[in-house]
Amino acid sequence: MTSETPSTRQIGSNNENFTIGSYNGFEIMIRDSDGFVNATKLVQQINEREHTTKELRNITRSPVFVEYKQYLEKISPFNLNGPLCYLLPTAFMNDVRGTYVH
Incomplete structure (x- = not known):
């Protein structure tokens, strides 16, 4: 088994900072202001690696x-002070847009 040394870099858009970390062959984008992860970009990378066509929008709209x-927001086990996930507005550059999850 080979190990990869994690690395990070930062980018900015609309006065917001984002950290991109590389781990296990994936680039994971984190919004610095709240620690949310760009799930859209992660699903795209998984699709490329696994040759699949999953779409995050279909997952987030599923009844399950x-x-x-709704259950997590109701019982608030993680002490969330906001939503469990959100979509960044189009005012942000394409590199950081997507659905962010906690």
């Missing part, structure tokens, strides 16, 4: 996800 999200 909607019910689970």
Whole structure:
């Protein structure tokens, strides 16, 4: 088994900073202001690696996800001070846009 040394870099858009970390062959984008992860970019990388065509929008609209999200927001086990996930507006550059999850 080979190990990869994690690396990070930062980019900015609309006065927001994002850290991109490389781990296990994936680039994971984190919004610095709240620690949310860009799930859209992660699913795209998984699709490329696994030769699949999963779409995050289909997952987040599924009844199972909607019910689970409502449950977590109701009991708030993670002490969330906001939503479980959100979509960055189009005012942000393409490199950072997507659905961010906690």
